[in-house]
Amino acid sequence: MREKIIPVVMPKWGLSMKEGTLTQWHVEEGDTIRVAQVIMDVETDKIASEVEAPDAGLLRRKVGKEGDVYSVQALLGILAPLEVTDEEIDTFIAAFVQPTNDDDTDDEVASAYAFMETDHGRIRYSHINADASGTPYVLIHGFGGDLDNWLFNLDALAEQGPVLAIDLPSHGQSQINTDIGFDDLWKTVAVAMDKLNLGAAHLVGHSMGGLICTEIAKQHPDKVKSLSLISSAGLGEVINNDYICGFIDAESRKNLKPVLQLLFADSGLVTRSLVDDVLKYKRLDGVTQALSSLANQLFPDGKQRNRIPSPIAPPTLVIWGEQDTVIPASHAHTLPNAECCILSQAGHMVQMEKANEVNAMILAHTQAVN
Template sequence: MPVEVILPKVDMDMESGQISRWYAKDGDAVTKGQVLFEIETDKAAMEVDAPSSGILRNVTAVEGTTVPVGQAVAWIFAEGETYAAAAPTNTADAPAVVAPEAKPAAVSKETAPATTATTADKADGVRATPLARRVAKEAGIDLTSVSGSGPKGRIQKKDVENGVAQGAAVAKPVVQVREPAIQAGAPLHAAWLREGKNSALAPLVLIHGFGSDLNSWRPMLGGGTLDNPILAIDLPGHGASPHTIPDDLHAIAELVEQTVAAYHSGPIILVAHSFGGAVATEVAARSHLDIRALVLMASAGLGAEINGAFLSGFVRARTEPSLVAWMKQLVQDESLLTKPFVSATLAQSQNVALRDAQQLVADRFFADGTQVIDVRQTLANLTIPVRVIFGAADRVIPATHATGLPGEIAVHLFAGTGHMPQLEQREKIMRILAEVSRSVA
């Protein structure tokens, strides 16, 4: 029998929730504990895990749909289980249609959400959902300037996104940028994306690439299950970190070290993408942290060539059409450029101070469309296990930069994959990370 995936009840007053994001699509193979979707209520935002392993079918609630508590939003079929014959008896006529009068059901541990955000209505007096606050923070938008369409005027995510889109179409918005909340002792913004199921395993510390932020790792984490705690960091000039750009990689590496130390003491596994790969290599070489392994994806610093036109165009883009045109350079499979992904990136593009800081990063480390940073020999000198991952169709940094590395460095080259293997090959990347974690446990 297929297993129902229901919308869980997470507080006593909850009657319904809005599906704000799916991390898997109909027909995908999923594993128990993998994040399936994100829901938003009047009070909180949370991620919901898969209650079992199998094939996701009959996804009935698309993103943006409000669903009553206890209603099935999908089913998980076992491998080889007949799709039509295995339909649940209460929806035999049309498996994709769910009874509208579904009543709230008790939530088991298997269907409980993985993480829950803080309450929506904060001390600042602005009524806004957690997702609306997150989108506004990424865009540097002052919520007091946004009109809410929700109950009692509560600001919802779509209200912030509509404001961003209108501002991009009409004129550059006047943005009030608030200082980001950064943990004491940490010079950069960071967040635990997963608490982990096994605290004995070394945490994964994730460092994103140019023009991105720590939230860019969330889709990858929906591609499988890892038992490690997972900490992600915003680089200088990115996400919620300060906009001051250090002069060199050593200075950035020092900020990363201080940030990790503020959140965790003990062994870690360092995982990084693109520009973050060059930073991570410097962090590993400095030996100030107990780094047990290094995983680099489409890493910068291994050769001189880089798509300078992409860097420049991405930073300048302020409207959705222009931004999407450059985002297509990142992937081979353009279906991965989902509306939420594009909307989040567009929101960031409206923060002029943020993009100015990223232009400085490009000018300083990729001057004249050339990588002026070189960590190739530094990487070769490391004595810890290293994995280097590239997409053969990378249009930002050539995959040929992975050739000629020492034999003890494991190189993974994925065909039909662009600059973001963590998105295009997320299940395989998650397996590699699990293998690395087990090998150093």
């Protein structure tokens, strides 16, 4: 009967996650679970998020307790049909050996991040599954973000090919330049693609990153096989200037948290750890000046200046969160030749709030292009 027992385990999100807190179960023993059904909430040192069931079945046993911390791949629950006895489930739990990843050492995690010298300073990047065949994915974050904005997307895309995620100049752990410009951003991404010999890639951009993707497609069409634009800048004039100014000006946890909550439909996803991580970046020398320089170029007078040309040449997917309070979801319909998907119960960070749906959409879009 062991082959009929399916373990529910603590998920692994991103490169550095080692443990998470099971904050809440959303299902009860005896419930029939569907694939992609939300079954629990987990909080890590990066963010809180819902966990969707990767498998279907009858929830026979909740092993994990709310409020407890568990390492990645720890046993949290048991799915099994009624024909499996309680004694067999007890035996399975007692004999369960938590899977380990031999590559998941501190050295390996550290080596997943690398640095590259460019004309606009040293940038941090992660090149996952670099030796795999298939068209690469290049992930470009938005204003004030970093490559951890793709925490819930990296592994799913890496199953199909190499994935490059970058900390843009003056963002994340890349070098801070106080007079950074928009052209410096997209040119740095193009240079990184050349240095890593990526060739034509599927470009995936969030917010300002979407604008960067389309500029690369315009300037270097040979580098772009498809575009996936998520809550993209450049598709209309409107932007929440209170968010932009609030993010730039915030100097304390108290001021920063409500600004970050504007990014999510569920403000509870903004954890203390997430706020602290962003605040640590904001307090680096030159960050306020760099972000102000970018904002003055891209959002003068509180409006978007740069526009994505229409129609756009590469096959393009546009994804938006219906509850986006930073850039309105109505902008999603600007490109007449693009596939458009708007997801409910999601805000500006839709790739985090609705990761499974977003990953599936990107994979379907890119596989059709391949």
